[in-house]
Amino acid sequence: MKNAILRESLSTFMHSITSQPLTLPILNNLTISQDQIELSKEVCDNIVRCRAYLDEKMKHSNMPIYGINTGFGSLCDVQISTDQLTQLQENLVRSHACGTGELVPKPIVKLMLLFKIKSLGNGNSGVHLATVQRLVDFYNLNILPVTYTQGSLGASGDLAPLAHMALSLIGEGEVWHEGEQKPTQDVLKEYDLKPIKLQSKEGLALLNGTQFMSAxxxxxxxxxxxxxYFSDLLGALSLDAFDGRLEPFDPLVQLVRPHKGQILTAQRIRAFLKDSPLISQPKAHVQDPYSFRCMPQVHGATKxxxxxxxxxxxxxxxxxxxxxxxxxxxxxxxxxxxxxxxxxxxxxxxxxxxxxxxxxxxxxxxxxxxxxxxxxxxxxxxxxxxxxxxxxxxxxxxxxxxxxxxxxxxxxxxxxxxxxxxxxxxxxxxxxxxxxxxxxxxxxxxxxxxxxxxxxxxxxxxxxxxxxxxxxxxxxxxxxxxxxxxxxxxxxxxxxxxxxxxxxxxxxxxxxxxxx
Missing domain, CATH: 1.20.200.10 (Fumarase/aspartase (Central domain))
Structure with a gap:
């Protein structure tokens, strides 16, 4: 099958999702390289352990637990029977998939998938391993749920955007794949993947979260x-083009007001202008306008x-x-x-x-x-x-x-x-x-x-x-x-x-x- 062939061909380049934190350099490398990801054994164990605990808890308790056997939001006091829990979770996903407006850029959707995987991988959410693995499949196969920019209040999680992501897991909605927008069910068939059957807590775990904002x-x-970086580089270009002075970038000036960003900005601009005949020539003016002279302070504050x-x-x-x-x-x-x-x-x-x-x-x-x-x-x-x-x-x-x-x-x-x-x-x-x-x-x-x-x-x-x-x-x-x-x-x-x-x-x- 196409799925198996692709997995084999991509298996060489894998970044393992572990309990160690993602950093900006790691994320930059993943964004540029488009490397694949996999769940570490530790993460898999965390997910399985948490789900087993939740299943055992549900067997021996009739107590209402929010979002697991109750309704959502202001319907939190409505208890749901055990035989309706899958329908409850899938209804949640369908009802909340009401985003509108412009489409979320595809690179950001891919980061949403990654960050949802990372969050669920901590083992505090009660989802099945198969559900998280399907998110990994989507990431690796570049199956990106069509998601909209409008619909989240940024509080109960990014409900609407994440609902569109979850909708694809159950085989509904649309996805981007190979440059085209397609029905999810068609792409799943292409890779011989069956829709996920959400169980207790899973829909809520997918929808609650800040992955839209985070991405x-x-x-x-x-x-x-x-x-x-460009601001410093182009600021140095403009300074020399304006026949500006280098004295405001002297290390002594920065050290008596040692904000880290200020120090780095001045250091960069001095390095960019090293050995410039233009910056070294005698100047007829005593000072430059603030937009040149205060680059360490302004650029530095942004840093x-x-x-x-x-x-x-x-x-x-x-x-x-x-x-x-x-x-x-x-x-x-x-x-x-x-x-x-x-x-x-x-x-x-x-x-x-x-x-x-x-x-x-x-x-x-x-x-x-x-x-x-x-x-x-x-x-x-x-x-x-x-x-x-x-x-x-x-x-x-x-x-x-x-x-x-x-x-x-x-x-x-x-x-x-x-x-x-x-x-x-x-x-x-x-x-x-x-x-x-x-x-x-x-x-x-x-x-x-x-x-x-x-x-x-x-x-x-x-x-x-x-x-x-x-x-x-x-x-x-x-x-x-x-x-x-x-x-x-x-x-x-x-x-x-x-x-x-x-x-x-x-x-x-x-x-x-x-x-x-």
Whole structure:
């Protein structure tokens, strides 16, 4: 069968899901390599032990246990008979699969699968091993449930998005596979896989959890660390193009205000500009505008924000976030609130604000470069007036910066009552998550516009920048050429974004600030 052939061909490249935490470098490697995953023996034992405990408990007790033999939400006091428990769980999945809006990007759906596997693998959720293994199959076979961005309040877990994921396990709904959107049942038949028959607690364990928010958060973090690096790199390019001064990046300045991000930013920019004839030449001006001079402080504060967000998100993805939680050793089943997304909601809002500031200061540097100062022509073009040059890309960057300000308004300060008052405080972390992705994409566009302007300005200088930056510019110029006279620039923005996206970094470089 196709399933068996694929399993054999992929068995060489396996990442084992163990009790050890997932880290950002591990996740970055998995995202890039598309390696397969498998459950370790320890994780399998944890899952089997917990399920056996729950089955034994159900045999000898008629007590109502939330979500296992009761209804859900405000129906938690309605007890369900034993012969209806499978129907209860499958009804839960079907009724909650009511997402709408845009489709969740496929890489984020794949992270949702991974994080649900990790959470259930802790052995506190009471699911069957076969259910978790089916999630592993979906991950490895790249069968990605069609999921929607709208529907989660970020509190009772990401109910609607995770319901669409669970719907695929029971053979319903649609999935992405081999580049196409297909009915789940057709793809399952293709691999000779039968739909999972959910049993007590399983539907609730799949739906309760923060994996939608977490997947967005990790996806945004991986991109944010790359944008943080680019902000330093392009800031150094712009500084040299503006004939700026290096003194504000002196280690002595940073050591008397030793924020980690500030120190690393100044260190990076000094390294990028090492041996630059342009930065070393005598300057006619005493100081630079804040958008140049204060890069260590502004970029650095974003780095420190990323470090905090990273800590919260990694704690979350390595935790148990469904309800109720089963503790075999303590002989307890406890209904709590680990599905509440408040830690992620606050952190995602912080990420939104921190990333927006990288875009804001980048746009200001672009503005300075086109202003006709320090020997550069207005709008960085020959014959300004006849040519508008780089006048309008700055407009574009400015409009995106303002859009980011609107998106960065905290979602977590909002709440709304649901489920007949039972769920009376929610995090709105799912809204923060989707807003964060939009901001990340926007900041990439703003930085692309800065790169276009800085490279154009540097080409108009008689002296070169550093060997490192010259090599970087040489690669860029193979994609985007110097602009002699006016032409439509939307294509150049697209090419620049593609160039930035194509660059890969070693984990040691990309996550340098985590250990700084």
């Amino acid at each position: 967005y958060a990790v996806h945004c973090l991986l991109k944010s660390y790359k944008l943080s 420190d924000a990323l470090a905090h967000v990273c800590s919260v998100v990694l704690t979350e993805i390595n935790s148990v976030s469904d309800n109720p939680n089963i503790f075999v050793a303590a002989d307890k089943i406890i209904s709590g609130g680990n599905f509440h997304g408040q830690p992620l909601a606050l952190s995602l809002d912080f990420l939104k604000i921190a990333l927006s500031e990288l875009g804001s200061i980048s746009e200001r540097r672009t503005y300075q470069l086109i202003s006709g100062q320090r020997g550069l022509p207005s709008f960085l073009v020959k014959s300004p007036g006849l040519n508008s040059g780089f006048m309008i890309p700055q407009y574009t960057a400015a409009s995106i910066v303002s859009a980011n300000k609107q998106l960065a308004t905290p979602a977590s300060v909002d709440s709304i009552v649901s489920s007949n008052g039972q769920e009376d405080h929610v995090s709105m972390g799912a809204n923060a998550a989707t807003q964060a992705l939009k901001i990340v994409e926007n900041v990439e566009r703003i930085l692309a516009i800065e790169m276009m302007n800085a490279s154009q300005a540097l080409a108009m200088r008689t002296l070169n920048t550093s060997p490192f930056l010259m090599q970087f510019l040489s690669s860029y110029r193979s994609e985007v050429q110097f602009m002699e006279s006016d032409k439509p620039l939307y294509k150049e923005i697209k090419k620049t974004i593609a160039f930035m996206s194509s660059l890969d970094f070693d984990n040691d470089v990309l996550f340098e600030e985590i250990d700084a």
